[in-house]
Amino acid sequence: MKNADATTRALRFLAPAAVAVLVVGLWQSLTTVYDVPAYIVPSPLVVAQTLLQDGALLLRALGVTLTIALAALAVATLLGTLAALLFVQSRWIEMSLFPYAVLLQVTPIVAIAPLIIIWVKDTTAALVLCAVVVAIFPIISNTTLGLRSVDPGLLDFFRMARASRWQILTRLRVPSALPYFFGGLRIASGLSLIGAVVAEFVAGTGGSGAGLAYLILLSGFQLNVPRLFAALVLIAAAGVALFGATVWVSKRALSRWHESELEREA
Amino acid sequence: MVAIAAVEKTFANGTAALAPVDLVVRRGEFVSLLGPSGCGKSTLLNIVAGLVAPSRGTLAWWGGDFASTGVSGRRLAFVFQSPTLMPWARVDANVRLPLDLAHVERAAADRAVGEALALVGLEGFARHLPRELSGGMQMRVSIARALVTAPDLLLMDEPFGALDEFTRSRLDEELSALWAARGLTVLFVTHSIVESVFLSTRVAVMAARPGRVIADVPIDVPFPRDDAFRVSTTAAEHGRHLSALVAGAGAAARA
Numbered sequence: 001m002k003n004a005d006a007t008t009r010a011l012r013f014l015a016p017a018a019v020a021v022l023v024v025g026l027w028q029s030l031t032t033v034y035d036v037p038a039y040i041v042p043s044p045l046v047v048a049q050t051l052l053q054d055g056a057l058l059l060r061a062l063g064v065t066l067t068i069a070l071a072a073l074a075v076a077t078l079l080g081t082l083a084a085l086l087f088v089q090s091r092w093i094e095m096s097l098f099p100y101a102v103l104l105q106v107t108p109i110v111a112i113a114p115l116i117i118i119w120v121k122d123t124t125a126a127l128v129l130c131a132v133v134v135a136i137f138p139i140i141s142n143t144t145l146g147l148r149s150v151d152p153g154l155l156d157f158f159r160m161a162r163a164s165r166w167q168i169l170t171r172l173r174v175p176s177a178l179p180y181f182f183g184g185l186r187i188a189s190g191l192s193l194i195g196a197v198v199a200e201f202v203a204g205t206g207g208s209g210a211g212l213a214y215l216i217l218l219s220g221f222q223l224n225v226p227r228l229f230a231a232l233v234l235i236a237a238a239g240v241a242l243f244g245a246t247v248w249v250s251k252r253a254l255s256r257w258h259e260s261e262l263e264r265e266a
Numbered sequence: 267m268v269a270i271a272a273v274e275k276t277f278a279n280g281t282a283a284l285a286p287v288d289l290v291v292r293r294g295e296f297v298s299l300l301g302p303s304g305c306g307k308s309t310l311l312n313i314v315a316g317l318v319a320p321s322r323g324t325l326a327w328w329g330g331d332f333a334s335t336g337v338s339g340r341r342l343a344f345v346f347q348s349p350t351l352m353p354w355a356r357v358d359a360n361v362r363l364p365l366d367l368a369h370v371e372r373a374a375a376d377r378a379v380g381e382a383l384a385l386v387g388l389e390g391f392a393r394h395l396p397r398e399l400s401g402g403m404q405m406r407v408s409i410a411r412a413l414v415t416a417p418d419l420l421l422m423d424e425p426f427g428a429l430d431e432f433t434r435s436r437l438d439e440e441l442s443a444l445w446a447a448r449g450l451t452v453l454f455v456t457h458s459i460v461e462s463v464f465l466s467t468r469v470a471v472m473a474a475r476p477g478r479v480i481a482d483v484p485i486d487v488p489f490p491r492d493d494a495f496r497v498s499t500t501a502a503e504h505g506r507h508l509s510a511l512v513a514g515a516g517a518a519a520r521a
Contacts, residue, residue: 156350
């Protein structure tokens with residue numbers, strides 16, 4: 001049984017890795033066989049060389065984008081959770097405010113980002129705010145749903161025991177909401193990165209504070225397609241890493257008791 | 267101890283769940299509410315628990331007026347149809363919950379939890395999570411959580427209904443032994459005639475549409491009752507009598 005578990009664990013990494021090797025190999029073969037110029041589609045080898053040559057520049061840009069995305073994720077998590085806690089205090093509060101949370105979700109960030117950038121003097125703060133607008137909705141909606149999705153029998157038990165609103169919130173609603181909250185956090189982690197990149201595109205911030213989006217814009221103007229690809233690879237890697245981190249945190253928090261994270265024997 | 271007088275319940279959608287119901291539960295009794303699904307057994311139990319307000323009628327506790335005092339000050343415990351445990355909390359934390367909510371001092375609470383777990387034979391499982399236990403063991407945890415406050419009245423809503431026949435019989439025996447040893451007062455909802463005969467000192471037979479008590483049948487057989495009693499002529503006679511009452515009420519409702 002232990003061997004079966006080890007095989008399953010190994011397959012979880014090996015299967016996607018095999019797909020990656022296959023795709024990269026095919027990409028390399030096609031660009032070599034058809035002699036595709038690097039300014040149209042650079043081969044994986046050229047992209048890898050660019051990653052090494054422009055490593056310092058790319059890593060600095062990645063640092064800027066990741067800082068904005070992480071700050072946005074932290075702020076969206078805090079504000080989204082507080083909003084959800086407020087919503088569950090009364091149906092009236094939820095009915096009054098939830099449509100405005102939906103408004104945040106349905107308004108395209110590219111449409112409001114210029115306004116935010118004009119209104120907020122500090123560029124980094126403006127970029128963080130744009131990314132927060134994109135990332136906050138899943139936290140609010142999932143956590144609100146989770147705080148409401150308590151076992152009715154347990155809620156009756158708490159009421160019979162004359163538990164206070166605070167006791168019901170902290171000892172029943174919050175633990176019940178954790179699986180929903182982590183579901184929202186997973187979605188928000190990707191959205192915070194998307195929000196950061198889109199905001200950088202709109203702001204077009206250059207200089208030492210330039211992020212990966214600005215580097216992509218600049219590389220496009222200069223027809224430096226290998227660097228553009230290298231920046232794309234880093235954004236994708238950052239997205240996967242962020243998602244992986246939230247999955248790990250979720251697993252740590254829920255694996256003892258919740259069905260979604262329980263390890264099942266094959 | 268608890269006197270239910272002319273209690274009625276009509277839900278907001280107009281459904282008459284309970285016609286006027288009169289029932290008295292005295293200290294130390296084990297009273298079962300027996301009847302088919304939809305006869306208002308659980309509604310009546312929820313009214314006694316204070317979870318549902320009656321539309322009319324009065325509920326008196328130890329001679330006091332329930333309407334003015336509510337359930338405050340009464341040690342009331344409820345065991346639901348499912349174990350309703352907190353899946354994220356270990357067994358001891360689940361059992362300690364009512365004491366924690368009442369801000370009972372930790373050492374005293376832990377002592378009470380240990381005693382309650384010992385009563386249901388789960389002293390070795392305090393640090394387990396609910397998902398690591400069988401359905402029957404989870405129900406025992408639920409009973410331990412109910413007993414930990416030493417309740418004046420234990421309300422049980424078909425607690426063993428979802429369990430297999432073997433586990434159900436064993437838990438019935440354990441509950442009966444606990445009731446006798448601790449001098450509990452129990453109001454027990456069931457739709458099993460065999461279970462009601464085995465456990466009860468008295469069975470209140472209920473009929474549906476609208477829910478009402480149609481007979482109050484004493485089961486005058488001494489305790490402890492064992493497997494031999496379960497298959498005895500006496501138990502069978504009581505079972506036949508209750509079955510006839512339930513069937514008669516069903517036929518009248520269909521007519």
